[in-house]
Amino acid sequence: MHAFANPKRFLSLARWLTPLLLAGGLLLVTATSVYGLFYAPAERLQGDSVRILFIHVPTAWLGMGGWSAIAIASLVELVWRHPLAAIAARAAALPGAVFTAICLATGSLWGRPAWGTWWVWDGRLTSMLVLLFLYFGYMALAQAVTREGGSSRIPAIFGLVGVINIPIIHYSVLWWYSIHQPPSLSMGGSAMAPEFLYPLLLATLGFSLLFGGVVLARMRALLADIQAETRLRRKAMEAA
Amino acid sequence: MSSLKPKHQRLVLVVIALLALVAAGVLAAWALRNQASYFYVPAQMVAEPPAPERAVRLGGMVQEGSLETLADGVTIAFVVGDGEATVPVRFAGIVPDLFVEGSGVVAEGRLGADGVFVADNLLAKHDENYVPRELQEMTEHQKREVVAETEETR
Structure with missing residues (x-):
């Protein structure tokens, strides 16, 4: 593991892995979206509105996965002081926030025909909105630390504390009576017909590859920023 | 503690902080377990009825065979149950x-003094099952059979 934490080795790995992940993710997401829109069967009760499932569910999982990634990277940064971990956490925030926003938007569009309302303040919807605001807070905090100077441990602590929302989102439909349905997939099995289940899993894989590709690309950009800044500072020192 | 490496000290500290945080979160969620629910289920509404004319929500399953249109032609009446208790509901809109019999529903409204829940708004609640429409799964031959059967019964 430590070998990959070396920025130089990481960069040489990320250089070819980034386009691979992005291309593979784009291909899978396009394929499953086309299947979902044109070939998936209509659902017994929901009819055609079920097709939004193939976007809504993967983005919801990745919105939660993004914060889990921030929390793990923050833990590694706080305990082992890995320089790459702070960069990984910062890189995961933007795609995580975008996926959470897509999940909320598609959920709202789906809620209108399925439930008869765009939005309700129930446990699942509210905790997901809180997650979006946590992302905004994290990004603002990380940016302030970079610009104004300060310990990168501050956003790391925020990332760790915010992880408490992830189990709340997951269990919100089980702890409280909610308008949102309970999970269709569990360790035990699936309440989903195979026509919906397998494309959903493929779409999730595709969105995950996209997520990974975006995180790697952003990590490379952040590393390049740091390198450029160090070089500038060294030049200024030499001139002085 | 002093024999631990700084790395391990930090690990222990972070793990303790996380455990305390999770405990606080679980306690808060547990305390909220009734208050944060989006609706009452019939068993709760029968056991501890909310104050009359207080706006509440009632959620449960529309009992099979209970849905009927009243004499005015606009108002519908049905029974919402959760397997333990049932509450009759009236709704005009x-x-x-x-919204079908045997499916989940969330009714927004108030419980009348006569024990009938008068709803201002109905929301449908979907369950976790995703099943394709049967007809689309059938072959052309099966479809013709179904159509023939329905025509016979007419």
Whole structure:
């Protein structure tokens, strides 16, 4: 593991892995979206509105996965002081926030025909909105630390504390009576017909590859920023 | 503690902080377990009825065979149950597409003194099952059979 934490080795790995992940993710997401829109069967009760499932569910999982990634990277940064971990956490925030926003938007569009309302303040919807605001807070905090100077441990602590929302989102439909349905997939099995289940899993894989590709690309950009800044500072020192 | 490496000290500290945080979160969620629910289920509404004329929500399953249109032609009446108790509901208005007998519903309104829940708005509640429409799964031959059967029964 430590070998990959070396920025130089990481960069040489990320250089070819980034386009691979992005291309593979784009291909899978396009394929499953086309299947979902044109070939998936209509659902017994929901009819055609079920097709939004193939976007809504993967983005919801990745919105939660993004914060889990921030929390793990923050833990590694706080305990082992890995320089790459702070960069990984910062890189995961933007795609995580975008996926959470897509999940909320598609959920709202789906809620209108399925439930008869765009939005309700129930446990699942509210905790997901809180997650979006946590992302905004994290990004603002990380940016302030970079610009104004300060310990990168501050956003790391925020990332760790915010992880408490992830189990709340997951269990919100089980702890409280909610308008949102309970999970269709569990360790035990699936309440989903195979026509919906397998494309959903493929779409999730595709969105995950996209997520990974975006995180790697952003990590490379952040590393390049740091390198450029160090070089500038060294030049200024030499001139002085 | 002093024999631990700084790395391990930090690990222990972070783990303790996380455990305390999770405990606080679980306690808060547990305390909220009734208050944060989006609706009452019939068993709760029968056991501890909310104050009359207080706006509440009632959620449960529309009992099979209970849905009827009243004499005025606009108002519908049905029974919402959760397997333990049932509450009769009256509603005049447009119902969502997913509102059918045997399916989940959330009714917004108030409980009258006569024990009938008068709803101002109905929301459908979908369950976790995703099943394709049967007809689309059938072959052309099966479809013709179904159509023939329905025509016979006419």
